[in-house]
Amino acid sequence: MPVPDDDISGRFAYEGLDRLIHEKARLGILTSLIRESSAGLTFNELKDRCALTDGNLSRHLNLLEEGGLVRIEKGNRNNRPLTTVHLTDAGRTRFHEYLNILEAVLKDALPADSAVPSPATRPAFSS
Amino acid sequence: MPVPDDDISGRFAYEGLDRLIHEKARLGILTSLIRESSAGLTFNELKDRCALTDGNLSRHLNLLEEGGLVRIEKGNRNNRPLTTVHLTDAGRTRFHEYLNILEAVLKDALPADSAVPSPATRPAFSS
Numbered sequence: 001m002p003v004p005d006d007d008i009s010g011r012f013a014y015e016g017l018d019r020l021i022h023e024k025a026r027l028g029i030l031t032s033l034i035r036e037s038s039a040g041l042t043f044n045e046l047k048d049r050c051a052l053t054d055g056n057l058s059r060h061l062n063l064l065e066e067g068g069l070v071r072i073e074k075g076n077r078n079n080r081p082l083t084t085v086h087l088t089d090a091g092r093t094r095f096h097e098y099l100n101i102l103e104a105v106l107k108d109a110l111p112a113d114s115a116v117p118s119p120a121t122r123p124a125f126s127s
Numbered sequence: 128m129p130v131p132d133d134d135i136s137g138r139f140a141y142e143g144l145d146r147l148i149h150e151k152a153r154l155g156i157l158t159s160l161i162r163e164s165s166a167g168l169t170f171n172e173l174k175d176r177c178a179l180t181d182g183n184l185s186r187h188l189n190l191l192e193e194g195g196l197v198r199i200e201k202g203n204r205n206n207r208p209l210t211t212v213h214l215t216d217a218g219r220t221r222f223h224e225y226l227n228i229l230e231a232v233l234k235d236a237l238p239a240d241s242a243v244p245s246p247a248t249r250p251a252f253s254s
Contacts, residue, residue, distance in 0.1 A: 012155035013178035022151060028139035031236045051140035099236055102229060109158045109226055 016101035018094065020067045025052055026060050030095050033087040040086035061085060069094060143228035145221065147194045152179055153187050157222050160214040167213035188212060196221060
């Protein structure tokens with residue numbers, strides 16, 4: 001192998017894959033939110049888009065709020081309680097940093113010359 | 128919101144993000160291995176590239192072997208024990224399926240029109 005170890009040592013540790021973000025459900029929550037304007041999403045919209053139960057969504061949102069990634073607002077609409085969730089500016093920055101590492105993983109795992117089937121075409125969808 | 132819920136419901140659940148593969152250390156191990164020929168990598172090469180301790184690497188390799196993703200061979204080189212690790216054919220297929228979902232997450236989170244800083248240029252490296 002012609003490459004000196006210095007170039008490879010720790011090369012695949014991916015320290016930047018923030019565990020708070022990397023967890024599957026939270027990755028889905030943050031992906032849902034980053035597509036939205038500052039209006040955010042309601043608790044029920046998130047629950048539906050991420051296919052999570054009330055309990056699971058609450059638990060993950062609390063962790064994301066503790067980490068400063070999202071802001072949870074409890075208000076009212078038509079005299080009914082309405083919870084909305086927003087990505088914070090810090091959350092947006094941290095999520096972008098995470099996504100950059102994710103892109104690096106894909107580049108590492110899928111070299112340009114590899115014959116990998118392309119992902120199934122997903123239906124177009126505008127928010 | 129002009130989009131019917133049917134298009135969005137469960138859209139960000141990412142069921143295909145196989146938990147066995149998605150864990151950060153195992154993602155690094157599999158990324159290291161998929162770049163290699165059928166010769167695989169030795170235990171020590173993997174340990175170095177993924178910056179893992181002996182114990183952690185062993186634990187993750189056992190889980191990957193139980194899941195049928197890698198094959199662990201214990202042999203000898205120059206009269207010293209040598210453990211080598213190989214991605215199985217099934218492992219390669221499942222990892223590619225996982226990577227396809229990861230690409231979908233990136234496309235969902237980084238729409239073409241978003242102004243996202245590009246990832247830092249990584250040093251070129253050929254295996």
